Amino acid sequence: MATLYTPLVDGVPGTAALFNGVxxxxxxxxxxxxxAFASVTSWATLSGTASSITISSIPGTYKVLLLxxxxxxxxxxxxxxxxIRPNGNTTSANMYTRRVLFNTSTTLQTQEASGSGLDLGxxxxxxxxxxxxxxxxxxxxxxxxxSNPKQFLYEGYTHTADAAANMTRHFGGGVxxxxxxxxxxxxxxxxxxxxxxxxxxxxxxx
Amino acid sequence: xxxxxxxxxxxxxxxxxxxxxxxxxxxxxDLEYLIYLRxxxxxxxxxxxLGTASALVTITGIDTRWRHLKLMGLFRSSLSATVDNLSIxxxxxxxxxxxxxxxxxxxxxxxxxxxxxxxxxxxxxxxxPAAPAIVYSPVIVDIFxxxxxxxRYVMVRGYAHSTDTDSGMTAVLSCGEYRGETGAISSISxxxxxASNLTVGSMYALYGLDK
Numbered sequence: 001m002a003t004l005y006t007p008l009v010d011g012v013p014g015t016a017a018l019f020n021g022v023x024x025x026x027x028x029x030x031x032x033x034x035x036a037f038a039s040v041t042s043w044a045t046l047s048g049t050a051s052s053i054t055i056s057s058i059p060g061t062y063k064v065l066l067l068x069x070x071x072x073x074x075x076x077x078x079x080x081x082x083x084i085r086p087n088g089n090t091t092s093a094n095m096y097t098r099r100v101l102f103n104t105s106t107t108l109q110t111q112e113a114s115g116s117g118l119d120l121g122x123x124x125x126x127x128x129x130x131x132x133x134x135x136x137x138x139x140x141x142x143x144x145x146x147s148n149p150k151q152f153l154y155e156g157y158t159h160t161a162d163a164a165a166n167m168t169r170h171f172g173g174g175v176x177x178x179x180x181x182x183x184x185x186x187x188x189x190x191x192x193x194x195x196x197x198x199x200x201x202x203x204x205x206x
Numbered sequence: 207x208x209x210x211x212x213x214x215x216x217x218x219x220x221x222x223x224x225x226x227x228x229x230x231x232x233x234x235x236d237l238e239y240l241i242y243l244r245x246x247x248x249x250x251x252x253x254x255x256l257g258t259a260s261a262l263v264t265i266t267g268i269d270t271r272w273r274h275l276k277l278m279g280l281f282r283s284s285l286s287a288t289v290d291n292l293s294i295x296x297x298x299x300x301x302x303x304x305x306x307x308x309x310x311x312x313x314x315x316x317x318x319x320x321x322x323x324x325x326x327x328x329x330x331x332x333x334x335p336a337a338p339a340i341v342y343s344p345v346i347v348d349i350f351x352x353x354x355x356x357x358r359y360v361m362v363r364g365y366a367h368s369t370d371t372d373s374g375m376t377a378v379l380s381c382g383e384y385r386g387e388t389g390a391i392s393s394i395s396x397x398x399x400x401a402s403n404l405t406v407g408s409m410y411a412l413y414g415l416d417k
Contacts, residue, residue, distance in 0.1 A: 014225060016214040023233055027210055027240065035246030037415065043273050068274070070350055070359065102309040102379075136350040136359035136381075155361060157381040164305040169381050199351070201273075203415070205246065 004029035037066050037203035045199040049074055052188035054088075055202050060145035060181045062204040067141070067185060069156075070134040070199045075192030077126040078160040083117030084139060085186040086150060086176050090116040097121075099154075099172025104165050111172075115190065120154055123170050124189055129160040134198060145181040152176070210243075211236035247276055247413040254410055259284055259403035263396040265412055270353040270390045272414030277349070277394060279410030280342035285402035287331040288368035289376070293324040293399050294347060296358065296384045296391045306382025310366070325382035326399060327362045335370040340407060343367070343378075352414075353390040357383050 005025040012018065041055055058065070073080035089095075097119050100110050111121060125133045137156035144150055153173040160166045185202070188194070211233045218229055242248055250272070251265055268275070283290035295304070306325040329343035345364040352358060362380040384391070394412070398404065 016216045016218055019225070019230070020208075020213040023211060023213065023237065024208060026237055027208065030237070030240050030244050031209070035244075035248065038244045038246040039416070068350070102307075104307055132356055133383075134357070134359070136348075136361060138348070138361070155363070155379075157359075157361065159305070159383065162305070164307050164382075167305060167307045167381065169307060169309055169379050171379060203246070 036205040040065070040202040040204050043199060043201040046194055046196050048196050049193040050198070051193045052186055053194065053200060054184055054186040056184040058144075058183050058185070058202070060183065062145070062206050063143060064205040065141040065144050065182070065185075066203040066205070067139040067187070068201055068203065069137040069139075069187070071124055071137065072129070072134045072195040072198055073124040073126045073189040073192040074195050075124075075126040075189060076128060077191075078128045079122035079158055080124040080126045080192050081115065081190030082120040082123050082137070083115055083188055083190055084120065084152075085117040085188075086141075086178060086182045087180060087184055088186050089176065089178060092116055094177040095119070095174065097172060097174035099170055101168055101170055103168040117186075117188075118152065118174060118176060119190075120156075120172070121170065123156050123158055125158055125160055126192065127195070130162045130166075133159045135159070141182060147179050150176045150178060150182060210240045242271070243416050247415055248272075249411065250275075250414045251412040256404060256406055256408045259405050261397060261401065261403050263404060263410070264393055265395075266393045268352070268392050268394070268412075269414075271416060272352060274415040275349040275352045275391070275394075276413040276415070277345075277347040277410060278413070279345050279396075279408070281329045281345055281396075281408045281410075282334065282340065282342045282405045283329060283331045283398050283400065283402050284405050285331045285398065285400045286333060287400075288333050288374075289328050289366050290331045290402060291326040291399040292329045292345065293326055293397045294360065294362070295324055295395045295397075297387065297389060297393050298395070299384065299387055303385055303387055304382055305385075306360075306380060308378065308380040310376045310378045324399070325360050325362070325380065325384070327364065327380040328366045328376065328378045329364070330366050330368065332402070332405070334366070334368050341367045342408060349391065355388040355390075357385040358391060359383055
């Protein structure tokens with residue numbers, strides 16, 4: 001039994017308006033009830049460098065945002081940090097991040113961070129890292145449009161040279177103390193710029 | 207107002223105002239694309255539960271339209287041990303094309319990362335708890351940029367319950383890369399590093415996120 005559209009009825013002449021009405025009902029239904037983490041922005045790949053990227057005009061009608069990156073920095077080092085600025089906020093006193101890292105040569109590390117943004121630490125491969133390595137990173141923002149401080153979780157890994165011994169897994173989270181809805185997200189390397197080939201998209205869940 | 211399809215125009219159709227397949231099929235195609243694009247994680251393979259123990263599970267026919275893939279599952283090995291390692295590989299590629307590390311942490315020990323050739327992830331073995339119910343290990347595998355001709359990146363998380371105590375629970379995080387081959391990922395294979403079998407009752411499903 002149809003619940004998302006009005007079925008056609010025998011004996012009613014088929015007109016463009018009639019058919020279009022059904023199509024519009026279906027389109028409206030798809031847009032109103034997507035699955036988890038439908039896209040807010042399409043997957044975009046940088047054709048050149050970018051000092052920062054901002055996704056703006058984020059609707060406040062969802063519950064969770066997922067920012068997914070494959071990113072690399074132009075910084076002349078093996079790694080660079082990644083900063084996330086909700087609504088362009090740069091006040092470090094308003095942000096806390098804690099993370100755990102592991103690789104084959106160093107036992108479990110836990111770190112606290114404070115930077116001019118939510119500080120994800122040295123998660124980006126830099127210009128001195130093995131070529132063509134980009135860091136996969138997922139950052140979740142929970143209840144981003146609510147009036148409470150905004151909690152986030154992230155994970156990713158860094159690969160600085162072409163061997164398993166040079167891989168570092170990252171996992172962490174934190175809070176931005178702002179009580180306004182997140183309507184824009186700026187993200188940038190701590191020292192360099194995003195390298196060409198870096199890519200990103202924003203997804204959401206209701 | 208139509209956003210993802212082109213409405214039928216007034217006056218369309220033949221002289222008798224009859225509409226044909228050419229009026230409807232483009233719209234159906236546009237709406238079908240909308241389902242893929244706006245469905246979020248689209249279910250590519252419905253949950254499969256093993257009715258027979260299996261040394262190798264392969265998911266084939268993965269379309270290149272999906273930018274990212276997510277494999278979820280509950281797994282257990284038949285190995286006579288508390289834990290085993292789930293090996294994840296792509297498009298039939300051999301060990302040469304992978305770098306990966308694995309971290310596992312329990313209340314009694316913290317292990318440093320372990321380098322492995324395949325993308326490996328710790329799961330419950332054959333002597334893991336089985337009463338009052340059989341324990342399986344939940345695993346979520348995220349595959350970034352599956353159709354790319356460059357490196358494909360994988361992150362895995364889950365836990366292994368090796369003995370029936372809190373201290374017998376181990377959180378596991380793994381990651382790795384599939385590289386060296388430029389073709390898009392067309393299949394995903396799951397096996398065990400011990401060459402044992404995935405047990406009856408192990409289950410998995412695959413989802414895709416559109417470009």
